[in-house]
Amino acid sequence: MPTATALTKTTAPVxxxxxxxxxxxxxRHLLRDRAFLGLAGVLLLFTILALxxxxxxxxxxxxxxxxxLADDRARQQDAERRGREILAGERSPPRGWxxxxxxxxxxxxxxxxxxxxxxPEPLTALTVGLxxxxxxxxxxxxxxxGKFQTAYEAEHPRRLLIGRFDASFVVLFVLPLLLIAAGFxxxxxxxxxxxxxxxxxxxxxxxxxxxxxxxxRAGVLALLLVGTxxxxxxxxxxxxxxxxxxxxxxLALAYLGLWTALVLAVVSVSGNAASASLWxxxxxxxxxxxxxxxxxxxxNQLHPLPSRAEFILAQRQATDEADQRRAELLGxxxxxxxxxxxxxxxDPVIFRFAANxxxxxxxxSEVRPVQQRFDERLLAQQxxxxxxxxxxxxxxxxxxMTDLAGAGHSRHRAFLAQVDDYVAxxxxxxxxxxxxxxxxxxxxxxWPRWNWQPEPDGSTTKRWLACLALLLGLxxxxxAFAMRRLRHVRIV
Amino acid sequence: MLKLEHLQKSYGGRPSVADLSLGVAPGEVxxxxxxxxxxxTTTIHCILGFVDPDGGRIQVGDVDALADREAxxxxxxxxxxxVSLYESFSGLENLRYFSELCGRRLADxxxxxxxxxxxxxxxxxxxxxxxxxxxxxxxxxxxxALARQARLLLLDExxxxxxxxxxxxxxxxxxxxxxxxVAVLMATHDLxxxxxxxxxxxxxxxxxxxxxxxxxxxxxxxxEAAYLRAIEESASSPA
Numbered sequence: 052m053p054t055a056t057a058l059t060k061t062t063a064p065v066x067x068x069x070x071x072x073x074x075x076x077x078x079r080h081l082l083r084d085r086a087f088l089g090l091a092g093v094l095l096l097f098t099i100l101a102l103x104x105x106x107x108x109x110x111x112x113x114x115x116x117x118x119x120l121a122d123d124r125a126r127q128q129d130a131e132r133r134g135r136e137i138l139a140g141e142r143s144p145p146r147g148w149x150x151x152x153x154x155x156x157x158x159x160x161x162x163x164x165x166x167x168x169x170x171p172e173p174l175t176a177l178t179v180g181l182x183x184x185x186x187x188x189x190x191x192x193x194x195x196x197g198k199f200q201t202a203y204e205a206e207h208p209r210r211l212l213i214g215r216f217d218a219s220f221v222v223l224f225v226l227p228l229l230l231i232a233a234g235f236x237x238x239x240x241x242x243x244x245x246x247x248x249x250x251x252x253x254x255x256x257x258x259x260x261x262x263x264x265x266x267x268r269a270g271v272l273a274l275l276l277v278g279t280x281x282x283x284x285x286x287x288x289x290x291x292x293x294x295x296x297x298x299x300x301x302l303a304l305a306y307l308g309l310w311t312a313l314v315l316a317v318v319s320v321s322g323n324a325a326s327a328s329l330w331x332x333x334x335x336x337x338x339x340x341x342x343x344x345x346x347x348x349x350x351n352q353l354h355p356l357p358s359r360a361e362f363i364l365a366q367r368q369a370t371d372e373a374d375q376r377r378a379e380l381l382g383x384x385x386x387x388x389x390x391x392x393x394x395x396x397x398d399p400v401i402f403r404f405a406a407n408x409x410x411x412x413x414x415x416s417e418v419r420p421v422q423q424r425f426d427e428r429l430l431a432q433q434x435x436x437x438x439x440x441x442x443x444x445x446x447x448x449x450x451x452m453t454d455l456a457g458a459g460h461s462r463h464r465a466f467l468a469q470v471d472d473y474v475a476x477x478x479x480x481x482x483x484x485x486x487x488x489x490x491x492x493x494x495x496x497x498w499p500r501w502n503w504q505p506e507p508d509g510s511t512t513k514r515w516l517a518c519l520a521l522l523l524g525l526x527x528x529x530x531a532f533a534m535r536r537l538r539h540v541r542i543v
Numbered sequence: 544m545l546k547l548e549h550l551q552k553s554y555g556g557r558p559s560v561a562d563l564s565l566g567v568a569p570g571e572v573x574x575x576x577x578x579x580x581x582x583x584t585t586t587i588h589c590i591l592g593f594v595d596p597d598g599g600r601i602q603v604g605d606v607d608a609l610a611d612r613e614a615x616x617x618x619x620x621x622x623x624x625x626v627s628l629y630e631s632f633s634g635l636e637n638l639r640y641f642s643e644l645c646g647r648r649l650a651d652x653x654x655x656x657x658x659x660x661x662x663x664x665x666x667x668x669x670x671x672x673x674x675x676x677x678x679x680x681x682x683x684x685x686x687x688a689l690a691r692q693a694r695l696l697l698l699d700e701x702x703x704x705x706x707x708x709x710x711x712x713x714x715x716x717x718x719x720x721x722x723x724x725v726a727v728l729m730a731t732h733d734l735x736x737x738x739x740x741x742x743x744x745x746x747x748x749x750x751x752x753x754x755x756x757x758x759x760x761x762x763x764x765x766x767e768a769a770y771l772r773a774i775e776e777s778a779s780s781p782a
Binding site: 068069072073076079080083084244245246248249250251252253254255542543 | 588591593594613616619620621623625627628629631632636640641643644645646687
């Protein structure tokens, strides 16, 4: 262990142009460094693979939405054509009301095909986020709705476990590892080979040497990442907005900057390359595996979600009860809907359909508390993760990128709210006709259409700005700490 | 060119250099002899500014090295026991890098001339340093010192591990440099090379200069006997 007097304080070199000389030399050095070239190749390969996977997923979602809408439109047009022919007497009506497009019951319950679509944001190609877990389209109609809880397992369980490979994963997990591998010995290589005294004698201070060396390595990795992503998106024809892409890349670069500062800080306090690499591997594990794992565990333990069994049980119980209390429920329903006064409940057909509507509403109202509890718990989990995201820059960056790509919970909540509103609009249109027994239907152009309202511009600004500020702040702190430590580094 | 006055340096209370005073004039080769742990390397590290002395004064040329370390460093060059260069670069490229670092952008022909002057054959200039022997690396180190136009050359065990002919060639280079007005301070165990190359010899024990031999004294005396006698005498005398 060296004594304090064995540590020498290096001052700024006399020759101010050494920075440029070192940088030029390091560039040439990197070109001959097979290990670094290998790391750059790994980054290139992983980025391309991630882009291919992300772009494929984006195109799949996009085309699925477009195809679904086209199919909906074709079926609606077909139903309208057949309905108008029946109404004009050009075609005889089918035997059952359920297949008669000129009967509002058949049209509303069976022939009307409408899907509420949540179109993917182009940045999904970079951050798949939860877009592969949360449903992005939902068949809707005036009748009982399929519950979103039942759609959470649409993916293969293995994929749910490991997630999709995307550019966010490369940035958050792979990039720091590559930077660690490229920079853990930025100082030790000079100390252990004995070149540091010569370099110091030639005016290259350890601060300048290590900073330039790490910045250059990080810069090359950043250039590869940004170039590959930009060119890849362009070639793949993903219509990403330059502004959104710039913010995503800024987050990625700020995150890389933070890891550069971390490597710099660890290099400045480590006595040798082995201890630096061990420390950095430990920090990587802590920030990317242990802390996120603990935050998730805490969220699940503190706010456990109600089980699906509870939801299904409540639904069955309410359905059984509704079947036994149809007349009572209809009476209550008509009391709650004075606009339907005068409905002829003595007519068994009218009674049957009106009672169905009342029963459906009852079942929904009974299941709603379970649904609300589920939503509240989910929201509480998300709020907890939001609060604890600052314990790991990796969580904060992941959340910011996911929000930016519209692949997170906040955009999905907006989608669910819009679906609820849309279903209410459909019911307001169809239910009074069905309940009153006005079954003849020709208002094919009048029923409300699904119209996705994107989140307002800037809705994610607060989150990514906060994340960016965190990353830049920590980077500045790390660099300042390292520069201070490197002033006292051992030369011999 | 180099003047040390009452230089002191201790590690954990144990003196490594104790009240050391010596001077090296331009054109002089001063060999600092001493057993392991005598303080030779610490002395050189103090001059280079890699170690802060506890007391005393170091003057390089007209510069107070302790007050203006960078200015003093501009005047000197240093060749350690193992000259460490960039392995995946040629001797020429290494020389170009270190020359540019000290603000001298030299043409390839000039760099080659410096390497040849240092004794490295032209065929080896563009080979990677990874393929160089220790002697060849020392020659690149000399070429770097030439490129720096250093007025003081500090050497720490420069011939350790060199074969006799390489060590002889190295000595010839040193003498040439000294003849050009460079002051050379060489810490060494090699009594033979000290006798061959040095114009003055200082014998160091426990950080103290116990004897100095000059010019004809070195040649005429049996240096080994003088060295052993000085070490023994200083060990028996009270500190």
